[in-house]
Amino acid sequence: MIKFEDVGKRYPNGFEGLKHVNLTIEQGEFVAIIGLSGAGKSTLIRTINRMHDVTSGKLTVDDVDVMSLSGKQLRRFRRKIGMIFQSFNLITRTTVIKNVLTAFVPDMPWYRSFFGIYSKEEKMKALECLDKVGILDKAFVRADQLSGGQQQRVALARTLAQSPQIILADEPVAALDPVTARQVMNDFKRINEDMNISVLINIHHVDLALKYATRVIGIREGEIVYDGPSSDVNSEVLGKIYNGKVDSEGNVQEEEG
Numbered sequence: 001m002i003k004f005e006d007v008g009k010r011y012p013n014g015f016e017g018l019k020h021v022n023l024t025i026e027q028g029e030f031v032a033i034i035g036l037s038g039a040g041k042s043t044l045i046r047t048i049n050r051m052h053d054v055t056s057g058k059l060t061v062d063d064v065d066v067m068s069l070s071g072k073q074l075r076r077f078r079r080k081i082g083m084i085f086q087s088f089n090l091i092t093r094t095t096v097i098k099n100v101l102t103a104f105v106p107d108m109p110w111y112r113s114f115f116g117i118y119s120k121e122e123k124m125k126a127l128e129c130l131d132k133v134g135i136l137d138k139a140f141v142r143a144d145q146l147s148g149g150q151q152q153r154v155a156l157a158r159t160l161a162q163s164p165q166i167i168l169a170d171e172p173v174a175a176l177d178p179v180t181a182r183q184v185m186n187d188f189k190r191i192n193e194d195m196n197i198s199v200l201i202n203i204h205h206v207d208l209a210l211k212y213a214t215r216v217i218g219i220r221e222g223e224i225v226y227d228g229p230s231s232d233v234n235s236e237v238l239g240k241i242y243n244g245k246v247d248s249e250g251n252v253q254e255e256e257g
Helices: 041-048 071-078 096-107 110-115 120-132 148-160 178-195 206-212 235-241
Strands: 002-010 016-025 030-034 056-061 081-085 166-170 198-202 215-220 223-229
Touching (some): 002 041, 016 223, 148 178, 215 235, 223 235
Parallel strands (some): 030 198, 030 215, 081 166
Antiparallel strands (some): 002 016, 215 223
16 A cells, blocks of 8 residues: 655755645555646656655555665665656667566676576566566567567566566656557556556556546646546546646647657
8 A cells, every 4th residue: 555644745946846645545556647747747656666755744655654765675665666667768789588587686696687697487487477468479579679569568577577566657658659558558457457566657648547547646736636536537627637728528738748
């Protein structure tokens, strides 16, 4: 369970990225976070794995105070939380399976990491994770020969190899065409349902948020202005989240860059 209690984030320049955030996210939920550019979506999810430190309030994950962690404790904690980025973050000049195998590096002795020595069990786990996202046949292809959607699936397979309890995704389909974006979102949904992994996605495609997430969190200027079922999101709610920048059919008039 992830719990925000009156959480705030103030940057060194004085900008408030989060203001008095109170949220509870149960294990196994699929949550989409929506809002305008600069509203605080990325800040919100990046506090969960301490990529950003909160500056007030309390944030706990499974009753562990995230801000109390440091050193090995923090590294061990982060192993439970997968992170997916818009840019895939792959080593493009090597094979798909080697990219997935990098998930095991933090837990390996230095010499195995240095020489790239992986156990049979680790290789089997990597192949299993590739199979779960439908690209097992690409295991020995170089990552730079894949499409954008396939590369994002490799990134997802690499995250699954960590055996995470939570997956955080920061605009994971922003660089993909509509058809591929839906395919990748299908992967997230299947993993969420089949493996009971909590999925929190920061996304600017409102239609995808409403289609795939069971819960939507709307954020505006660092404040939570909507938190509820995706089925309850209507034009009025979107107007509140997007500061009135929606038409009569609920289409957002200003998307993020």
